[in-house]
Amino acid sequence: MTEFELIYKLINTQTVQRADVVTGIGDDCAILSVPEGYSLAVSMDTLVKGVHFPDSASAYCIGYKALAVNLSDLAAAGAIPAWVSLSLTLPVADVDWITEFVRGVFELAERYQVQLIGGDTCSGPLAVTIQAHGFVKKPLLRSTASPGDLIYVSAVLGDAALGLRSYQGDTHIAQSCIKKFNQPEPRIELGLWLAQHATACIDISDGLISDLGHICSQSQCGAEIMLNKIPLSAEFMDYYHNQPDYQTALSFGDDYELCFCVNKNAAKEVEVYSHQSGLALSCIGQISTADSLSFVDQNNKTVTFNEKGFEHFK
Amino acid sequence: MTEFELIYKLINTQTVQRADVVTGIGDDCAILSVPEGYSLAVSMDTLVKGVHFPDSASAYCIGYKALAVNLSDLAAAGAIPAWVSLSLTLPVADVDWITEFVRGVFELAERYQVQLIGGDTCSGPLAVTIQAHGFVKKPLLRSTASPGDLIYVSAVLGDAALGLRSYQGDTHIAQSCIKKFNQPEPRIELGLWLAQHATACIDISDGLISDLGHICSQSQCGAEIMLNKIPLSAEFMDYYHNQPDYQTALSFGDDYELCFCVNKNAAKEVEVYSHQSGLALSCIGQISTADSLSFVDQNNKTVTFNEKGFEHFK
Numbered sequence: 001m002t003e004f005e006l007i008y009k010l011i012n013t014q015t016v017q018r019a020d021v022v023t024g025i026g027d028d029c030a031i032l033s034v035p036e037g038y039s040l041a042v043s044m045d046t047l048v049k050g051v052h053f054p055d056s057a058s059a060y061c062i063g064y065k066a067l068a069v070n071l072s073d074l075a076a077a078g079a080i081p082a083w084v085s086l087s088l089t090l091p092v093a094d095v096d097w098i099t100e101f102v103r104g105v106f107e108l109a110e111r112y113q114v115q116l117i118g119g120d121t122c123s124g125p126l127a128v129t130i131q132a133h134g135f136v137k138k139p140l141l142r143s144t145a146s147p148g149d150l151i152y153v154s155a156v157l158g159d160a161a162l163g164l165r166s167y168q169g170d171t172h173i174a175q176s177c178i179k180k181f182n183q184p185e186p187r188i189e190l191g192l193w194l195a196q197h198a199t200a201c202i203d204i205s206d207g208l209i210s211d212l213g214h215i216c217s218q219s220q221c222g223a224e225i226m227l228n229k230i231p232l233s234a235e236f237m238d239y240y241h242n243q244p245d246y247q248t249a250l251s252f253g254d255d256y257e258l259c260f261c262v263n264k265n266a267a268k269e270v271e272v273y274s275h276q277s278g279l280a281l282s283c284i285g286q287i288s289t290a291d292s293l294s295f296v297d298q299n300n301k302t303v304t305f306n307e308k309g310f311e312h313f314k
Numbered sequence: 315m316t317e318f319e320l321i322y323k324l325i326n327t328q329t330v331q332r333a334d335v336v337t338g339i340g341d342d343c344a345i346l347s348v349p350e351g352y353s354l355a356v357s358m359d360t361l362v363k364g365v366h367f368p369d370s371a372s373a374y375c376i377g378y379k380a381l382a383v384n385l386s387d388l389a390a391a392g393a394i395p396a397w398v399s400l401s402l403t404l405p406v407a408d409v410d411w412i413t414e415f416v417r418g419v420f421e422l423a424e425r426y427q428v429q430l431i432g433g434d435t436c437s438g439p440l441a442v443t444i445q446a447h448g449f450v451k452k453p454l455l456r457s458t459a460s461p462g463d464l465i466y467v468s469a470v471l472g473d474a475a476l477g478l479r480s481y482q483g484d485t486h487i488a489q490s491c492i493k494k495f496n497q498p499e500p501r502i503e504l505g506l507w508l509a510q511h512a513t514a515c516i517d518i519s520d521g522l523i524s525d526l527g528h529i530c531s532q533s534q535c536g537a538e539i540m541l542n543k544i545p546l547s548a549e550f551m552d553y554y555h556n557q558p559d560y561q562t563a564l565s566f567g568d569d570y571e572l573c574f575c576v577n578k579n580a581a582k583e584v585e586v587y588s589h590q591s592g593l594a595l596s597c598i599g600q601i602s603t604a605d606s607l608s609f610v611d612q613n614n615k616t617v618t619f620n621e622k623g624f625e626h627f628k
Contacts, residue, residue, distance in 0.1 A: 077342050136345065
């Protein structure tokens with residue numbers, strides 16, 4: 001199979017065909033129309049074998065996750081997903097592997113009507129880079145939180161951390177945690193709602209301590225988080241026999257939930273949206289005038305954590 | 315040095331600050347404005363150590379070339395360069411290496427007023443993915459050549475192939491060839507001119523046989539190329555003692571020159587543009603009604619080549 005045959009194979013299984021793609025795969029550039037009145041939101045993320053996914057991860061999961069983590073960035077900006085470019089570096093052109101990989105990408109792409117518009121395939125150590133493009137009128141930023149804002153996170157934290165452990169030989173991991181690690185759900189609908197209601201937003205890819213830390217530093221404020229408000233799954237609690245490891249839940253990352261801030265007066269609206277959408281949204285604390293992030297336990301005692309979040313280079 | 319310090323280091327040496335970048339590096343997404351009346355042209359290319367550049371290539375050259383090959387795709391579409399995203403995968407966070415890499419990227423970026431708007435850094439085997447964004451009103455395509463059109467290439471072919479040999483221990487390679495391999499010149503100005511004058515265009519990254527082959531297959535036509543019209547440098551001719559290796563010149567790739575087609579009546583305009591711009595533009599043949607590409611020598615005898623172009627997976 002030649003490189004070009006590989007590319008054609010990728011193209012032909014795609015069902016999404018958007019009207020705003022003037023020229024898609026097959027030319028030097030894709031040519032695209034951004035709808036009037038919208039800005040373009042773009043994000044790029046790379047997944048490397050052995051770093052972002054275990055050596056034994058399935059091609060389907062790698063494809064799904066590579067797209068999901070990029071769509072999660074669009075969600076954090078409150079953008080409507082539109083197009084993706086994909087660069088796939090592969091040690092060998094294994095048709096079965098590529099077929100499964102593409103199935104993972106296109107399954108999620110179809111759900112959000114995202115079209116693959118180009119990219120690159122080359123030989124080398126297994127890695128996937130995706131650039132996602134979306135449209136946004138009023139983007140959600142990290143730099144616009146204010147003291148007094150309430151801080152929320154979606155769903156639960158820490159399940160992805162446990163999910164990875166199943167690849168490391170731990171046989172006590174719940175299927176839901178493995179799925180959370182393999183196939184995180186980009187919070188696109190939530191992001192679109194937040195674009196109208198939130199003051200700041202970030203996706204939790206590197207862990208809450210690190211990512212909320214970005215909101216704080218870029219908004220020049222602090223935050224006080226109540227540990228007992230951190231949403232944890234029943235599976236996470238069970239794993240730790242009801243003595244949860246907050247360090248893991250708050251610093252491992254890979255959750256791809258949204259952490260967002262809203263004006264105090266918007267608490268009721270968040271509650272109603274959470275109820276209507278069926279997505280848990282937990283208020284975990286408040287933006288402060290301090291210069292950093294602090295955590296308190298149920299006795300209002302400050303708790304410190306050694307690990308801040310995932311770092312590639314220490 | 316942490317991952318974030320690395321990223322900040324990248325940001326701070328950038329001088330280009332474009333008005334159409336609403337939010338650049340430092341948020342989940344970059345937020346960008348495409349000017350009214352223009353489409354967006356996007357292209358993504360990955361360079362992998364040992365595949366696209368030799369193990370001993372300098373960080374400066376890797377940075378320069380990674381951007382150049384992407385700008386070359388914009389040139390082939392006739393687009394005005396605007397923004398790039400960069401994903402850099404590094405085995406270790408070597409500050410000196412990164413400083414030099416960034417110097418290579420930003421030197422070229424500044425020349426074309428291209429702003430780095432985001433991306434990713436991670437640990438892993440050395441690889442660089444860049445996505446380039448540009449603006450275009452009437453894009454140049456591969457699929458729009460017609461029988462009778464004249465076929466041109468810019469500058470010379472084959473020098474980059476020789477350039478690589480200097481890394482393989484050949485001490486007889488001219489500096490100009492090494493430079494052509496390390497720092498190809500994206501033909502942006504030519505592309506912008508061609509957007510008004512050419513019928514089809516492609517950049518020669520995989521070799522003329524392969525890339526002109528794309529124009530032929532996508533335009534559903536053939537091409538007849540006169541070997542003695544292929545532009546070769548004095549250095550290339552010297553290396554081969556005036557018996558040039560056309561196989562190398564036509565199939566190695568990495569030249570990043572433009573191959574374009576124009577209506578027969580436009581030959582004079584091409585000549586004038588070439589003269590005014592100082593960039594050699596050679597007419598090498600004509601689009602035909604045949605179903606493939608053919609090469610003839612000075613005696614009008616057909617010549618065939620075994621290698622079509624660079625392929626990652628054979």
